[in-house]
Amino acid sequence: MIKLTNIEKRYGRKKILNGVTFEADKGQITCLIGINGAGKTTILQSIMGLTPYQKGEITIDGEKLSPKMLEKITYIPDTMTLLPKMRIKDAFQFMDDFYQNWNGERAKEILEFFKLKEDERISQLSKGNTAKVNLLMGLAMEADYILMDEPFSGIDIFSREQIADVFSSHLVEDRGVIITTHEISDIEHLIDKAVLLADGAVKKEFMTEQVREEEGKSVIDVMREVYQG
Amino acid sequence: MKLFGKLVNFEFRRFLPIYIMLLAAVFLLQAAGVLYYAFMVKSEITESVMKLGIPKEQFLQDNGYVSIGNILSSFLFTLPIVIAAVTIFIYVLFIWYRDWLGKNTFIYRLLMLPVKRIQLFFSKLAAILIFVFGLIAYQVAVLPALQVILKLIIPVDYRLDLTIQGMIRSFYYLKFLLPEKFIDFVINYGFGTAFVIILFTMILIERSYRFKGVFMAVFYGIGALILVFSPYILQIIVKGYFYETELLWMQFAIAIILSAVSVFFSNHLLNRKIRV
Numbered sequence: 001m002i003k004l005t006n007i008e009k010r011y012g013r014k015k016i017l018n019g020v021t022f023e024a025d026k027g028q029i030t031c032l033i034g035i036n037g038a039g040k041t042t043i044l045q046s047i048m049g050l051t052p053y054q055k056g057e058i059t060i061d062g063e064k065l066s067p068k069m070l071e072k073i074t075y076i077p078d079t080m081t082l083l084p085k086m087r088i089k090d091a092f093q094f095m096d097d098f099y100q101n102w103n104g105e106r107a108k109e110i111l112e113f114f115k116l117k118e119d120e121r122i123s124q125l126s127k128g129n130t131a132k133v134n135l136l137m138g139l140a141m142e143a144d145y146i147l148m149d150e151p152f153s154g155i156d157i158f159s160r161e162q163i164a165d166v167f168s169s170h171l172v173e174d175r176g177v178i179i180t181t182h183e184i185s186d187i188e189h190l191i192d193k194a195v196l197l198a199d200g201a202v203k204k205e206f207m208t209e210q211v212r213e214e215e216g217k218s219v220i221d222v223m224r225e226v227y228q229g
Numbered sequence: 230m231k232l233f234g235k236l237v238n239f240e241f242r243r244f245l246p247i248y249i250m251l252l253a254a255v256f257l258l259q260a261a262g263v264l265y266y267a268f269m270v271k272s273e274i275t276e277s278v279m280k281l282g283i284p285k286e287q288f289l290q291d292n293g294y295v296s297i298g299n300i301l302s303s304f305l306f307t308l309p310i311v312i313a314a315v316t317i318f319i320y321v322l323f324i325w326y327r328d329w330l331g332k333n334t335f336i337y338r339l340l341m342l343p344v345k346r347i348q349l350f351f352s353k354l355a356a357i358l359i360f361v362f363g364l365i366a367y368q369v370a371v372l373p374a375l376q377v378i379l380k381l382i383i384p385v386d387y388r389l390d391l392t393i394q395g396m397i398r399s400f401y402y403l404k405f406l407l408p409e410k411f412i413d414f415v416i417n418y419g420f421g422t423a424f425v426i427i428l429f430t431m432i433l434i435e436r437s438y439r440f441k442g443v444f445m446a447v448f449y450g451i452g453a454l455i456l457v458f459s460p461y462i463l464q465i466i467v468k469g470y471f472y473e474t475e476l477l478w479m480q481f482a483i484a485i486i487l488s489a490v491s492v493f494f495s496n497h498l499l500n501r502k503i504r505v
Contacts, residue, residue, distance in 0.1 A: 050340055051504040052437075070343040081337035083243075097235050098342050122333065 007056035018200040026176040034197035040180035071101045076138035078150040084123035107140035128159035145176040236352035255309040262305030267382035294389035298399035346499035372396045423484040430491040437502035
């Protein structure tokens, strides 16, 4: 379980995260929802130790983030993090060199699923294919947890469909997924838990199926209640 | 340790294309220098000895023997060394900044590697040292080849061939970079390594605190500089009490302490303060 307890983060005088507390379980898809600037990306970066936070605690299966832990958790940012001159196969080699949990077979399987070629250079990928390669690099890790930052941002409808298919496939089965998005409609039916954020704080946290069954509301209905009063 | 080796190898390969171009430039410019010198001297020999009939002994008495040692301080020999040194210095800054400011933010990938983050620091430092030592080794290896060019153009009677050691002693920069005494070698490269470590720390301060970090980094750099030169300030206060060697050792000790503090601080920044 990834557990955030009372996380606070400031940039100068501005509070970016204000006492963020929530948990994300293994085997569940947890979606952080909020408009731009709500603190979604900062939360993921804080979990991965990519940005400092001033207060609170983050644990992964009860432990703080350590180099060893980075075999267990993988982050898929919304920006390309591979060198432009690399080919996809060079990126595979890089991952294979550094991660024990890199699954080359799975990487090739996902490559085929996305209809990409190993020889393609990172610098020549379209925005949609960049998002797919980003996703691929994360999914091919035998990690227990996957953090995804806006995987649908700025890509065409066919790429969105392909990426959305991943969420219902064996590629995320049994793993804990935290995904951020402000475009919930693509994955509303796939997520298990929603965490609604505004101004760096958690406004509401709920299990989607429970709300659907007990209150007859969709995630979007709850969002309307929370954000529009 | 295995992953550290991979990191160093990765850093090395990223700079390799530019490095190879640098090595080629060093050879080509120096070879051009040797060719220019050799043909100039040969035409002097032809003019004086062949056309004017000046005896060979007289020519050698007036002009001395032709040796590669005569041109090792020339512009075409020192220029590539200066270019290489400046390039490597720029790379000391670039080696960090390119991971943040490049088209793709590779720093994400580096910071998420399952290695202690201080290993990133040491791998970049090791890569820089490999480049420096590689360049020096290459320069030493190239000197005999350049002497061969001279041998092919200048007749043996007018030539004084040097051993590698003789060439190193005649080459001002190499004399400094490859000192005769091991202790001088340790001191020269100790100061050089300390300089790179402090510069890396300044970069990490800036990358951690951004705008505020610029001032903090400058303050850190100036502070380090004052500390390194503090023995000389002390020397003024005590009116020349210390010997020069004592001052040097004090400086060296301060540089070692500063390096250790910088590594410790960089480790803290990489683990607790750095941001992508």
